[in-house]
Amino acid sequence: MVTGEKKKVINRLKSMHPLRAKVNETYLKSIEAINAGKPAAWAMLNFYYGDPIMKAMDVEVVYPENYGAVAAALGVAQQYLEQAYADGFPTHLCGYSLAGIGYTSKMMREFKGEVPPESPFGGMPKPLFLLSSSAICDARYKWFQALGRYMDVPVWQLESSSPGVNELLIEGASKAMVNMGVKHLKDFVVFLEGILGKKMDWARLEETVDLMLEINRVWYEVNDLRQAKPCPMHSRDFWSAMPAALFMAGDLKDSLQLYRNMYQEVKDRVNDHIGAIPEEKYRLLFAELPPWHSLGFFDKLAERGWNFVIESFGYHPPIPLDLSRISDPLERITRFNLQFFVGYAEDARQKNVPGRSFAYPYIKFATEWKCDGAMLHPLISCRSASTHLPYVANTLIENLKVPSLTIEGDIVDLRLFNPEDALAKAEPFEETMEHYKRVRKQEGFDW
Amino acid sequence: MSDKGMSKAQDIYLNRSQRAKELKAAGKKIIGYPCVYVPVEMLTALDLVPYRTYGDIKEPVTETDRALPTSFCSIMRTCLDCALKGKDDFLDGMVTAHSCDPQEKTSRVWESYAAYPYFQYIDMPTTVRPEAIEYFKSQLNDFRKTLEAFTGKKLIADKLKSAIEAHNQQRTLVQQLYQLTKPAPPLISGTELVQVVKALMSLPVAEGNELLSQVIDEVKSRTDGPKKKAARLLIWSSTLGDTGIMQLFESKANVVMDETCGGIRAYRGSVKPTADPLDGLADYYLKEITCARTFRQADLGEIRKDYAKDIKSRFGYLKGIVKEWKINGAVLLLVRYCDPFAFEMPSLKDYLDSIGIPSTYIEYDYNLGALAPLKTRAEAFIETIS
Numbered sequence: 001m002v003t004g005e006k007k008k009v010i011n012r013l014k015s016m017h018p019l020r021a022k023v024n025e026t027y028l029k030s031i032e033a034i035n036a037g038k039p040a041a042w043a044m045l046n047f048y049y050g051d052p053i054m055k056a057m058d059v060e061v062v063y064p065e066n067y068g069a070v071a072a073a074l075g076v077a078q079q080y081l082e083q084a085y086a087d088g089f090p091t092h093l094c095g096y097s098l099a100g101i102g103y104t105s106k107m108m109r110e111f112k113g114e115v116p117p118e119s120p121f122g123g124m125p126k127p128l129f130l131l132s133s134s135a136i137c138d139a140r141y142k143w144f145q146a147l148g149r150y151m152d153v154p155v156w157q158l159e160s161s162s163p164g165v166n167e168l169l170i171e172g173a174s175k176a177m178v179n180m181g182v183k184h185l186k187d188f189v190v191f192l193e194g195i196l197g198k199k200m201d202w203a204r205l206e207e208t209v210d211l212m213l214e215i216n217r218v219w220y221e222v223n224d225l226r227q228a229k230p231c232p233m234h235s236r237d238f239w240s241a242m243p244a245a246l247f248m249a250g251d252l253k254d255s256l257q258l259y260r261n262m263y264q265e266v267k268d269r270v271n272d273h274i275g276a277i278p279e280e281k282y283r284l285l286f287a288e289l290p291p292w293h294s295l296g297f298f299d300k301l302a303e304r305g306w307n308f309v310i311e312s313f314g315y316h317p318p319i320p321l322d323l324s325r326i327s328d329p330l331e332r333i334t335r336f337n338l339q340f341f342v343g344y345a346e347d348a349r350q351k352n353v354p355g356r357s358f359a360y361p362y363i364k365f366a367t368e369w370k371c372d373g374a375m376l377h378p379l380i381s382c383r384s385a386s387t388h389l390p391y392v393a394n395t396l397i398e399n400l401k402v403p404s405l406t407i408e409g410d411i412v413d414l415r416l417f418n419p420e421d422a423l424a425k426a427e428p429f430e431e432t433m434e435h436y437k438r439v440r441k442q443e444g445f446d447w
Numbered sequence: 448m449s450d451k452g453m454s455k456a457q458d459i460y461l462n463r464s465q466r467a468k469e470l471k472a473a474g475k476k477i478i479g480y481p482c483v484y485v486p487v488e489m490l491t492a493l494d495l496v497p498y499r500t501y502g503d504i505k506e507p508v509t510e511t512d513r514a515l516p517t518s519f520c521s522i523m524r525t526c527l528d529c530a531l532k533g534k535d536d537f538l539d540g541m542v543t544a545h546s547c548d549p550q551e552k553t554s555r556v557w558e559s560y561a562a563y564p565y566f567q568y569i570d571m572p573t574t575v576r577p578e579a580i581e582y583f584k585s586q587l588n589d590f591r592k593t594l595e596a597f598t599g600k601k602l603i604a605d606k607l608k609s610a611i612e613a614h615n616q617q618r619t620l621v622q623q624l625y626q627l628t629k630p631a632p633p634l635i636s637g638t639e640l641v642q643v644v645k646a647l648m649s650l651p652v653a654e655g656n657e658l659l660s661q662v663i664d665e666v667k668s669r670t671d672g673p674k675k676k677a678a679r680l681l682i683w684s685s686t687l688g689d690t691g692i693m694q695l696f697e698s699k700a701n702v703v704m705d706e707t708c709g710g711i712r713a714y715r716g717s718v719k720p721t722a723d724p725l726d727g728l729a730d731y732y733l734k735e736i737t738c739a740r741t742f743r744q745a746d747l748g749e750i751r752k753d754y755a756k757d758i759k760s761r762f763g764y765l766k767g768i769v770k771e772w773k774i775n776g777a778v779l780l781l782v783r784y785c786d787p788f789a790f791e792m793p794s795l796k797d798y799l800d801s802i803g804i805p806s807t808y809i810e811y812d813y814n815l816g817a818l819a820p821l822k823t824r825a826e827a828f829i830e831t832i833s
Contacts, residue, residue: 087793088792088793088796088808089789089790089792089793090781090783090789090792090810092518092783092784092789093786093789093790094786097790129750132742134572134573134574134742136548137548137786138547138548138740138786138787138790139786139790141573141742142739142786142787142790142791143790145742145790145794146790146791146793146794148752148754148757148758148794149754149793149794149797152751152752152753152754153752154749154750154751154752155744155752156748157573157574157742159572159573159574159576159578159579161570161572161582162545162551162570163568163570164554164555164558164568164570166566167567167568167569167570167586167589167593170589170592170593171592172585172588172589173585173589176581176582176585176586177582179578179581179582180572180578180579180581180582183577183578183581184576184578184579187576187578187748190748191748191750194750195750353559358552358555359555378516380518383516383518383519383548383549383784383786384548384552386516386518386519387515387516387519387549387552387553388552388555388556389516390512390513390514390515390516391514391555391556391559394513394514
């Protein structure tokens with residue numbers, strides 16, 4: 001093979017780079033601000049629920065889930081894991097939580113509340129409060145509750161509903177969820193006002209909510225454009241660009257402009273029939289968190305003509321919702337957050353897929369993005385992101401004749417993902433995808 | 448011991464579904480539930496028979512592998528496995544609750560793969576805040592609506608109040624039963640308690656109450672109770688539904704309290720009478736059951752944290768139990784992959800240390816084959832505290 005600089009196979013979006021840079025820059029600025037005395041929270045990813053309120057109250061937010069991923073990718077997580085084990089936490093707990101617990105233990109006990117010196121990206125300085133979440137999994141609130149062993153920092157547990165598909169459609173169920181959310185957020189504002197010693201700026205909150213909704217609407221439309229053949233935007237660009245919307249990073253007006261730029265670039269590619277890879281042979285859906293530490297793996301697959309065209313709904317913006325007639329920003333926040341969790345429910349019920357929103361969106365995505373296969377990435381220490389995957393695989397093959405390839409890995413323990421082994425499965429899976437392409441054709445599917 | 452109540456409980460324990468199947472043959476509808484957070488009073492009030500599903504610790508899990516990962520709550524895995532193998536086919540319906548993430552996720556798969564005539568999932572908030580209780584009440588109201596549609600009957604408040612009274616009576620009787628472990632030696636063993644509680648969760652409430660009354664009378668006057676052992680243990684766990692687990696400890700110690708969902712946890716408090724009975728139920732189920740899944744704080748919405756106060760608010764109820772039952776050691780027993788309990792272990796140990804109770808942490812998979820290797824660990828702990 002000719003040596004020298006190898007051309008990247010995935011044609012990355014130019015507009016992705018400033019979005020990605022903004023996320024990194026925002027994090028470093030946050031750490032600087034916290035070190036300079038600005039109030040800070042450690043928060044769980046909360047799906048547009050607590051974030052807009054904290055942003056309007058000028059709280060700097062760091063996300064220990066992300067920090068766990070960064071620590072793992074940079075190879076420093078092991079010491080935190082070992083600290084957590086030594087403190088008595090079982091080894092099979094969520095890898096992010098163990099990294100966060102071990103980090104906190106070291107910070108508070110070994111370094112007297114100062115950031116451990118080896119911490120990447122300036123570490124996570126001690127927060128003023130913790131924002132846990134009842135959504136998605138138990139670790140996301142039990143973890144922060146467990147941190148009470150190390151630091152006397154109050155926890156606000158963000159309460160949200162988690163209805164089933166059929167149960168959601170019982171008369172009055174949605175209203176009850178909205179009522180709880182709005183009342184809960186009102187109390188959260190009171191908590192913040194108490195701990196920060198200042199009042200909420202409601203005008204600022206309204207502006208924040210407006211921007212949040214608009215950013216996510218544009219971001220949703222960017223991803224809709226990816227239905228085009230060839231798909232103009234690879235999953236790698238999605239993962240690079242998503243944090244700015246998902247975590248409401250930095251200045252929201254800047255973010256909105258950057259997502260608009262991305263929309264234009266993707267639209268131009270669609271108009272010009274430019275794909276994200278040179279020759280799109282297979283269109284794939286990717287389910288759950290990617291192997292952050294081995295993203296180069298996707299370049300190898302791109303060389304084989306695998307284009308990853310859509311990902312887990314859990315990181316995608318909610319289906320746009322017209323909330324213009326609702327004046328209370330807390331209600332708008334609540335409804336938008338609920339839309340993330342239940343936005344697909346009515347469709348799921350009509351198509352009789354009771355697997356709630358965690359399974360149904362994959363059916364929708366595979367159909368509308370015309371996927372030939374799904375790559376499922378169960379994570380040994382993130383059960384919440386893995387539990388549904390066998391069900392998803394069964395549902396895709398039974399309903400759509402779309403096969404799945406399961407590649408096991410982990411969010412923190414890098415040894416559990418073997419890219420070579422995964423690549424060895426590519427060729428046989430191509431044969432499977434070809435087979436099911438024929439089956440779909442025989443059965444009248446349009447892709 | 449000529450204790451017909453106790454031997455009847457043991458028979459039911461060994462052949463749990465028999466009575467449910469008889470009742471079904473007689474025209475009753477049997478509704479399964481895998482967790483103590485399901486308000487069984489609402490089933491009883493509509494003349495439905497609640498039947499707690501535990502899965503089967505003796506049965507290798509095979510069918511579930513097509514639906515759930517292996518590194519997943521082994522209790523939910525065995526429950527689903529039994530359903531997929533048709534072992535629960537006598538059930539007319541299933542009610543699950545969002546008491547933990549595995550149950551929520553399993554519910555969706557369960558609903559899809561097991562075609563019960565009736566299936567209901569009850570969403571549960573994690574906090575005990577007023578808005579959370581109000582929301583939980585709305586979920587119970589939705590549960591009422593679907594039950595009414597399923598049975599074709601109205602759930603009348605008076606009937607629900609009567610059902611609450613009957614279940615409260617059962618709670619009182621179970622509390623009385625656990626009083627009988629206070630003497631040294633206890634009058635009833637931990638193994639027998641598991642048998643009785645599991646039998647109760649297989650019967651209509653009235654039959655259960657009758658059984659309990661008989662058991663209590665017999666145990667009070669028995670002369671062949673457990674022998675006095677060197678240690679008096681508390682077992683703290685999630686679900687404990689098999690005597691094999693209890694026997695690991697009872698060869699060398701008296702287990703005098705099992706703070707588990709197969710033990711007293713579902714029976715410690717009682718539902719308060721309220722004008723709208725759903726208020727009493729919402730309050731009891733969300734606030735009173737001491738499962739690790741509930742997020743508790745020393746003060747709601749506190750802006751200052753004090754760890755000593757925090758763990759007291761979460762585990763303080765154990766202090767009185769330790770004192771009254773003269774407990775001298777605690778076993779923190781974790782079913783592998785049970786996150787709510789797993790996160791709790793170091794803090795619970797901190798609390799027990801603070802009240803001077805030695806404890807040990809033991810983890811196992813919920814299957815019989817996993818128990819044997821634990822015996823040595825159990826015995827080593829008992830020796831250290833004896």
